[in-house]
Amino acid sequence: MTGSTFLQIDPPSPGQWIQVSEGLLWARMRIPAKLDHINIYLVEDDDGWFLVDTGPDTLVNRDLWRELVTGLPRRAKLSRVLVTHSHPDHIGLAGWLQAELGVPIYISSGAQNWALREAEERKGRSAQAVAAFYGRMGVHPEEVVHLHAALGQMDPLFGPVASEVSLVQAGGMMRIGGRDWELWVGSGHSIEHVCLYQRASRLLIAGDQVLAKITPLVGVSYMSPEGNPLADWFASLTDMQRWLPNDALVLPAHGQPFYGGARRIGAVLEHHESSLATLRSSLVDWCTVHELSHVLGWGGLKGMARYMALDETLAHITYLVRRGEVVESPSTIGGVYRYRLDLPPSAPS
Numbered sequence: 001m002t003g004s005t006f007l008q009i010d011p012p013s014p015g016q017w018i019q020v021s022e023g024l025l026w027a028r029m030r031i032p033a034k035l036d037h038i039n040i041y042l043v044e045d046d047d048g049w050f051l052v053d054t055g056p057d058t059l060v061n062r063d064l065w066r067e068l069v070t071g072l073p074r075r076a077k078l079s080r081v082l083v084t085h086s087h088p089d090h091i092g093l094a095g096w097l098q099a100e101l102g103v104p105i106y107i108s109s110g111a112q113n114w115a116l117r118e119a120e121e122r123k124g125r126s127a128q129a130v131a132a133f134y135g136r137m138g139v140h141p142e143e144v145v146h147l148h149a150a151l152g153q154m155d156p157l158f159g160p161v162a163s164e165v166s167l168v169q170a171g172g173m174m175r176i177g178g179r180d181w182e183l184w185v186g187s188g189h190s191i192e193h194v195c196l197y198q199r200a201s202r203l204l205i206a207g208d209q210v211l212a213k214i215t216p217l218v219g220v221s222y223m224s225p226e227g228n229p230l231a232d233w234f235a236s237l238t239d240m241q242r243w244l245p246n247d248a249l250v251l252p253a254h255g256q257p258f259y260g261g262a263r264r265i266g267a268v269l270e271h272h273e274s275s276l277a278t279l280r281s282s283l284v285d286w287c288t289v290h291e292l293s294h295v296l297g298w299g300g301l302k303g304m305a306r307y308m309a310l311d312e313t314l315a316h317i318t319y320l321v322r323r324g325e326v327v328e329s330p331s332t333i334g335g336v337y338r339y340r341l342d343l344p345p346s347a348p349s
């Protein structure tokens with residue numbers, strides 16, 4: 001039970017658009033994965049259609065874009081593109097859309113910097129850095145080799161990074177086709193994730209920040225091992241929950257548009273709290289992140305799903321460590337870190 005009410009409208013086929021409301025279109029692009037689609041929203045602008053997110057870079061999606069653009073109502077033109085965050089299904093075709101159609105790109109500076117860093121990383125991912133990162137979680141060296149391979153699986157979905165971008169920031173405003181859209185920026189799922197909110201019409205273009213049925217990945221990346229993304233995620237969700245009314249229509253990047261955004265955020269917060277409670281009950285003994293990922297039910301996962309599960313387990317452990325609830329083993333055996341609740345010393349008997 002998510003507490004959400006779904007918009008009663010059939011989703012568009014990939015490369016097609018449907019109208020959600022006056023001046024707002026919904027389209028879809030394909031993702032070559034279990035999560036098989038991304039929603040794309042188009043807002044009527046003064047000189048064309050303002051686009052939010054692009055889909056991953058595949059030949060199929062490039063063709064779908066050519067088809068979509070020629071079939072847009074009134075004007076077959078994209079005026080601007082806002083990229084919500086730097087994950088490949090959102091940013092993948094931004095550089096291509098800019099080069100092919102000359103569309104200006106808008107993005108947060110954090111997301112653009114991360115995209116540039118990742119582009120460098122894709123040229124030569126350091127096996128050593130990956131081995132050190134997963135090795136300290138207690139992952140067996142043989143499995144680390146698989147994780148290193150899995151980390152490269154998404155690489156082809158990142159197209160060229162847009163060379164020229166306009167930077168947007170929290171608290172900003174974008175005027176699109178005579179209406180003001182507020183810019184809100186959250187973190188935790190990714191760095192500086194932008195959402196667009198139209199207050200008068202109560203429309204939230206949410207990216208991955210609020211999804212009705214799935215909870216977005218919140219993981220520590222080997223490229224930013226000192227991060228505390230779960231704390232960022234809690235802060236972002238709590239902030240959004242304060243101002244997002246339940247009667248606003250949430251237009252998410254995956255799944256069906258829905259009402260009840262604040263209630264859904266409450267359910268997502270509860271989901272993470274319940275994972276933390278599960279971890280606490282195991283942490284009476286010293287555990288590795290690898291062992292704790294099994295406790296959370298993620299032991300049998302393979303490939304990309306496996307490293308995401310480890311990254312997410314580490315995010316939860318890091319959160320507990322930074323809160324002072326859990327301690328990290330002061331000396332490591334074979335470079336493996338272990339964790340345990342910071343228990344008060346037991347009374348002498």
Ligand SMILES: [Zn+2]
Pocket residue numbers: 085087189190208216
């Ligand atoms: Zn994402």
